[in-house]
Amino acid sequence: MASMSTERATGARTGEQFLDGLRAGGREIWLRGEKIANPLDHPDLHDAALSMARVFDVQHEHAGEMLVPSPADPSLPINVTHVVPRTPEDLVRRRRAIEIVAALSGGTMGRTPDYLNVTFACFAGRADVWARRGNEQGAANLVAYQEYMRDHDLSTTHALMNPQVDRRQAEADQAMGKVALHKVDETDGAIVVRGARMLATLAPFADELLVYPGSDIRPQDGRYALAFAIPIATPGLKFICRDSYSRARDPYDYPLSSRFDEMDAVVIFDDVEIPKERVFLDGDTDGYSEVITDTGWRGHIMHQAFTRAWTKLNFALGLGHMIANATGVVRFDHIQEKLGQVWNMVELSRSALVAAEAGAQVDEGGVCCPDERPFVALRGEMPKWLPRANEYLQLIGGGGYMATPSRADLDGPLREDIDLYFQSAGADAERRIRLFRLAWDFVGSELGGRGELYERFYLSDSWRMTALAYTIADKTLPEALVEQFLED
Incomplete structure (x- = not known):
């Protein structure tokens, strides 16, 4: 060595x-x-x-x-x-x-x-x-x-x-x-x-x-x-x-x-x-x-982890939006609601990142540390959000994931039939196939399954992190708001 x-x-x-x-x-x-x-x-x-x-x-x-x-x-x-x-x-x-x-x-x-x-x-x-x-x-x-x-x-x-x-x-x-x-x-x-x-x-x-x-x-x-x-x-x-x-x-x-x-x-x-x-x-x-506990590690590593997770949520939103528009189901309000839910996740994640940076403090070692509070909240929610985003993508795409041919089919003798029967309102057959295969690889393939398991546990399980968020939260203001009504 x-x-x-x-x-x-x-x-x-x-x-x-x-x-x-x-x-x-x-x-x-x-x-x-x-x-x-x-x-x-x-x-x-x-x-x-x-x-x-x-x-x-x-x-x-x-x-x-x-x-x-x-x-x-x-x-x-x-x-x-x-x-x-x-x-x-x-x-x-x-x-x-x-x-x-x-x-x-x-x-x-x-x-x-x-x-x-x-x-x-x-x-x-x-x-x-x-x-x-x-x-x-x-x-x-x-x-x-x-x-x-x-x-x-x-x-x-x-x-x-x-x-x-x-x-x-x-x-x-x-x-x-x-x-x-x-x-x-x-x-x-x-x-x-x-x-x-x-x-x-x-x-x-x-x-x-x-x-x-x-x-x-x-x-x-x-x-x-x-x-x-x-x-x-x-x-x-x-x-x-x-x-x-x-x-x-x-x-x-x-x-x-x-x-x-x-x-x-x-x-x-x-x-x-x-x-x-x-x-x-x-x-x-x-x-x-x-x-x-004393180096600020949790705040720094969650800064990296939730930036990456925010990007993944954006990717999920892009997939759902493009599938809904390609197949025409975007006109249904229940599809719009599902896409809106994913957008909420995206925006709340972005807001947490910005809040953590805006509230950053220089510690006694001279290191600028993000405000951990938004990240502690996300640490309990992100393991729930990303699997939920996958579920929404499954509901938006529906049976289309199971009716998607391979590249070998496109290159084979049935190409003319594929162009006719796999077209959609917003995309030709090849674009639709590529979009659905990409989304399936994200939510349903072995990699997609591993990714969902990873998101659930790589920052520890969400129930423990949500419980931890409660135990470490500053409860001074909530208590004061209630206490004012309990005094004579």
Whole structure:
């Protein structure tokens, strides 16, 4: 493993530079029993890798909005999502960069690199939190790593949760403590870790894996309190993927799943050595909670997540609007009501983003943090809204989703019949077919089903978040409004 200090910085990478990183190989990615070293060599991963390359190219196409000089070297352009925000204007500019990336996939890719760029910029901005209780070296390691991540424009994945074997027990007690990721040894230059973590979305297309707190931990479980970063191509590191939803499908028939299956994987650590320069937290169970609660992480990561979700809701609205107009059902008031409901979701999400930026405050570490209150509300509602938007799309499209031929049919001998019998009031047969296939890939394909499950749970389940919103809400004004009528 090359030292971070010896690698020459690239600044904002191009798509080809990103693909060169994948071609270096050395990974242990497992998909349906097959070991894959380079995702570009596998038909089920190849096209998603090319879509990720577009994420890197687009930052150069929108350089004025997405790139700024590196604090370490003004001649080196970096992506604005790597920047520690100091003003509300920094937050607005960061949001715009996130919007541009999310638009590439209609918001269907939830773990593009900007997610962890934002996370580690916020962590580095509050290195003082990481340095508590004598962890100054771990904090310095984190700051150095964030600079490396920023100036080399890494594609990263993370794995926050331990596999849940028996939820009746604490994670460290499940399966006799052997499953959850934990430290098993230490040398002069490294710690050795064993166990598993989930869910590493984007793993086949990442340069590095980031591990940091994702759940509560008990005081006695210090060997499970870890945070670090390592290259994907590290000996002993294995990624077991779910089924691919692309399988080299024709983009005409599956315009989303053929290109934007970001993949999910369980990570197995088989006595993996983590160089101490890449360890950020080791054994501090108090710090394990504090680096999430006291760094402003929740507000920053929800800023990224809800910008992406807002884009996806816009995409859903566009699909419903265009299907309704193509088939003529837009004239029915119950269809207009459904489209209006999706628009409400879009507008309330936008309003929350604007409110969070307008209410931003600079914290004691000098980091400008979005107002979390609108995001806490959205955190309970968004997992309900996106599945509901899918339901509305199903109701608007109806049986048309099940009466849509493939590209092979269009290219076959029945083209004349297809042109006649699949036309619609607002589109010719081919446009209607493409529109319905796109919408079905969004709501009904394997990718669509995975996307709905992802939206329901990636920020925790909505009932817990809605309950949390109530418990942390400032109730001073509501109580005062009632109290005035209870006094003599």
